[in-house]
Amino acid sequence: MCAMDTADRPAAGRGPCAAIPAEQMDSVRQMLDRIGDKWSMLVIAVLEAGPLRYTDLQREVPGISQRMLTVTVRQLQQDGLVTRTAYAEVPPRVEYALTPTGRSLHHVVTSLITWVADHHSQIREHRTQVEDAGTT
């Protein structure tokens, strides 16, 4: 897969499929601002196992504050990645679930988590090595 088409390569002539088609560039950046923030990915990952209510969601994503949970799910809702279903019951119950679009993120989330699992120790190691090198 060659990252979409080769519309134009104005920059240095670096082969047929240099990087991102540069039109996508901006879209990618925008979406990174959304799903690449501190919590969205985690919420999505957690919701992939099935719908969850507010409190459960907060418990499944350790460290998230009420504020950020609220903000995050509302954004994801606006983007059409999750749905919010409120049941008018005596103890209010609200359930969040992934939309098909949200579920389509599965592959991205999975590959990310897999990668992190494979490399995070290596990266932490390298980070301290660099610090130690400065001690010389």
Add this chain to the structure above:
Amino acid sequence: MCAMDTADRPAAGRGPCAAIPAEQMDSVRQMLDRIGDKWSMLVIAVLEAGPLRYTDLQREVPGISQRMLTVTVRQLQQDGLVTRTAYAEVPPRVEYALTPTGRSLHHVVTSLITWVADHHSQIREHRTQVEDAGTT
């Protein structure tokens, strides 16, 4: 992986492998703070096509400021994702390239870009729909 099985299920007790192993949870969050920031992914994506020098890098990532480019590449360097090679020439030349670890991110970057390409218009659409609904 287990995060994708049994889509329907009561919310509460969700079994032993609900989503992320919860030890990974924190690692994933930390790494998201790194590679999920505004520019790292873009820089990595651009570098996948081959080494680039500072100025070229800045041109290939439209919108990035000098400061953020410097900050970003330095972080990626600390994490062992890119290398920085300075040539002691008359006009200083510095080249940045991916390390094997950095290259291992390829799959993540690719699936992300692909996903964005597939869904960003849909998301933008949904976002405006929500806004319009509020106008009612």
Add this chain to the structure above:
DNA sequence: CTGGATCCACTTGGATACTG
């Protein structure tokens, strides 16, 4: 050319308290 350094606006995110 390749940055480092500084100033500053804006955003993110946590803590807390309060509401339906």
Add this chain to the structure above:
DNA sequence: CAGTATCCAAGTGGATCCAG
């Protein structure tokens, strides 16, 4: 239970000037 509102600290990121 499921939020909302507010305050506040820290970080992000852009612009600009400066230096090797």
